[in-house]
Amino acid sequence: MALSHCISRNACKLYGDKLKSYIYVTALKLNTSSKGDSHDNNQDRFKYQRTTRPKRGVVTLACGSAGIFLALSALHLHRKNTCRHITSREITYVPNTFGFGKVLAASESPNEPGQIIEGLPTYSRADVAAHNTVETKIWVTFCNGVYDITQYLQSHPGGNKILLAAGKSIEPYWNVYSAHKNEEIYDVLETLRIGNITEPDPKKERNRDDPYRLDPVRSPLLIPCCEKPFNAEPPAEILTDMFYTPNHAFFVRNHLPVPCVKTEKYALQLELPGQKTCLKYEELRKMPKKSVTATTMCAGNRRNEMIKVKPVKGLNWKAAAISNAKWSGPSLDDVLKKFKVDIDKVNSNYIVFEGMDKQPDGSPYGASIPIEIARSLKDVIIIAYEMNGAIIPRDHGYPVRVMIPGVVGARQVKWLNRIYFSSEESTSHWQRNDYKGFSPSVDWDNVNFDKSVSITELPVTSAICEPVEGTDLEKDSETVTVKGYAYSGGGRGIIRVDVSADGGKTWTEANLKPNGQTPYTSYAWTLWEVDLSLPQDADETTLVAKAVDISYNVQPDSVEGIWNLRGVLNNAWHKVNVTRGKQNKTSQQDENSKEQQEMTVEQKEKTDQQEAKK
């Protein structure tokens, strides 16, 4: 059956020949029951886009309420540890009354990607891990397949990013770049097949006395800077590819073991003026659902640069302790109004949030924000149970997290247990003795945490995510494409990002990707990209980025001037050193070596012919 048979007349008219490529990259609507032929809407599309490893079922074409869109995509069938895509040839089309169709996954093609192929050698995970450079050859795994991608590096449309998976499984990355999950790419992958791997994923031993034993399993894509409590960031170079960071790639900042919470037992404790009450999980879900798109950043993001100036105490975050998501649930204002509380009239200085994550002495994680911030944000502070359209993952606060847009991550309390008003800040360690800024001359001998102001809103910042530090560009490259993010606290939108390819001598304005927000309520980051001319005759240079927000706040030039003993608030100009032709061969050299190879072939033929003549 031709693909166009699955599509309504309107859709065909709209998309014509572009249809085939389009549907591969659109979202997956999966119904595990055969009833699922209903219309989809944007919200649901969003939700299912992030569903991975669905069960066998049906794929529907759907019409979004905001206009026609298509929701046919590849379907994984996973059974006995194999994954495969259905192909267009396998689709069974069942028209319905709306002019759209329901398609059923039917027969299976004989060569599923990643399945064990009899007769190929079998490798261990250690074997694969040992092949992670061009010198050793670069191997990756996909399901039960082992692949040598060394020759494919140059042709990879995504460039060097493929090297993130060197010696490892490519699956975590393909969950992020889900456009890979299509028949054509599986076909390419199988051409690089060299063997099988049958060894199961190593299971971590769990010690009964380990308070972290019940922590969730994380994506191998995340790079931990601490295992217990778990703190990890995604590779910077994948951050700027997506406005919404996929949940499994979202940076994790835990202070304590992840609580195990059952929604049927969950109730949000509310200590409101004159009343103590609570809201059960199901009650929260029944309230009007509102959403906010907000960027979460750890105050310690980019601490690794501060450490280089002078030692500091804190996790050694690089530049990816930041992510962006859409959070949904009732608004704080709606929750308070349900109990007849008007936050504009509450006579308190702070609103305090407590988590269910507890210290060994039983005291919980806690944070507070000034009441004036809570008032100005009351409509956009979300008591969230959804993250990017899915149930919030355990690492990000399941079942309920308070999302206060425009403030530092530390105040966006996860595993939210209790809300109350107070004349003073949260008494938690993290409010009183952490997450505060200091003058560069304050050291551990003279520090006074009481004197310093708690971090609430964050200052304007930006970072280069691509290329990464130490990238060696082609020797004859004249330009470099630089990508990154920029963000400012308090809803202050980004109005300009200047990027330099010569260490800050000259600047070019980056192209800012629209984030759909308004200048003074811009709680999401701004992604940007720019092509820069490289300085001539220099085989190394420093790329620099600095952002400007709507209030014309700018980043400071140096880390030295903002250094502080806790290593927080590093928003200095972000710098990335790159070289040109220091490791790689030039394209010209490639051409020459190809010519040499061809000559060798010719010579060989000559030799062969000569030999044959003998």
Added chain:
Amino acid sequence: MALSHCISRNACKLYGDKLKSYIYVTALKLNTSSKGDSHDNNQDRFKYQRTTRPKRGVVTLACGSAGIFLALSALHLHRKNTCRHITSREITYVPNTFGFGKVLAASESPNEPGQIIEGLPTYSRADVAAHNTVETKIWVTFCNGVYDITQYLQSHPGGNKILLAAGKSIEPYWNVYSAHKNEEIYDVLETLRIGNITEPDPKKERNRDDPYRLDPVRSPLLIPCCEKPFNAEPPAEILTDMFYTPNHAFFVRNHLPVPCVKTEKYALQLELPGQKTCLKYEELRKMPKKSVTATTMCAGNRRNEMIKVKPVKGLNWKAAAISNAKWSGPSLDDVLKKFKVDIDKVNSNYIVFEGMDKQPDGSPYGASIPIEIARSLKDVIIIAYEMNGAIIPRDHGYPVRVMIPGVVGARQVKWLNRIYFSSEESTSHWQRNDYKGFSPSVDWDNVNFDKSVSITELPVTSAICEPVEGTDLEKDSETVTVKGYAYSGGGRGIIRVDVSADGGKTWTEANLKPNGQTPYTSYAWTLWEVDLSLPQDADETTLVAKAVDISYNVQPDSVEGIWNLRGVLNNAWHKVNVTRGKQNKTSQQDENSKEQQEMTVEQKEKTDQQEAKK
């Protein structure tokens, strides 16, 4: 009559012996009619504190509504170009029913300060102006008196600040430092008397064709960077002495000639959704009076530092194009509500303000702010007719100015004529083609004003006001007292100012003077002061200041990184170079020279004795 006779029993009990010094520095309540024996309140006290050169009349003691305070001070009688103070001996006390008294200025003392003294030499203004360094001797004038203050420099409690008046009249400075206006200081002054000056103040010629011919007379204290239109800043070193900048010392930023407006003809034009209306001056004054204390800063403040990096177009402001005042009048919200307009429901993107100052083509000065800013500030945007408790001076917008706290001065439209709502920004030159920031690499060949965002809120900044650039400290000074201001836009309060005495290697936190505002609605500047240890063995160093606001925004290190072709938004670390003992003698040297002088006297006596013996 003893002074204490003028004071109520309560006041005596409260102030006791401190009374005499206290009353000299408190405010003047002057009633030109003999009816004036009414109570005063804080508001009025404030108002009259700034009245200069009152007419002959009565001085009352008054009781503020918020507690007892005293308002007896020196009274100028100015007649035939002479000024004098009444002394306590001249007071006639008339008790009233409240236990306070009315006092009448009576007899005149024989030696009024600044009066012509027969027999002294007469000097011209040019003579005085030529005496403005230690080498030439330092002369100043007061009324008709000429004084040589060279010997007094070391004893002046205010230090080198006295040199601001070198070769000029001290009166503009004593209007700022009004504590000088007391009998004791006049007595000291007269001991330095060397002559008379009878030449009247030079009157500027006024050309009938000059559009600026009707501009007001300004205080000679202001340092102009442009005469027409008039733009001037006060000496930086007087800025940080007062939280409220006196009106006559407030920096002036005019774009066009100052309009001549009669209040009886004034009406604020209001183009509101569905109605065109107006509010007469008297109607504005009858509305509930609200006040906001707000700092006004020109976006071009500190342009002189940017010019040093690379030429820019704009006035060569130093660091004092900033001032702070209390503005009073009805709030914007009250004005709109009077006409049943709820700004939260107005369906427009901008609110536009137009002045009465006009370009040669008749088009007025104009500015706009985004509606979301107007909404969030609706209660604190003041349609002001008072500045620091007095009628707004002509240079600052008489009769009505819109004071939008937390935004750049250019949007705080003076001589306010019209308010309207619009889907787009003000079309004025100053909104569209001025007051915008640019990347350092934008030049006049590639600039695109349409692409850049208009400045509304200003970024965090600070500056050192004392010591001034080039100050030569005593050779044996071990410390230096540094004073300055810090400010951030959008109501973001200042939480820290770091100051360095070694060019930014080490930092000390300055003491911030409370400004009575809350962290997120801090529209006034923060003044600060710090004593720093000077680096040992260095005879020159750079003082540096940088501030942090409540959102932890910081100042950039260098001017280079924020340079822009219009020279606006310079909030780089502020630097002041000082030397130690390069010009001045050391205190030790002073001691030595004193000893030498004493020896000389002894020697002279010896010589005299020897001569007498002969």
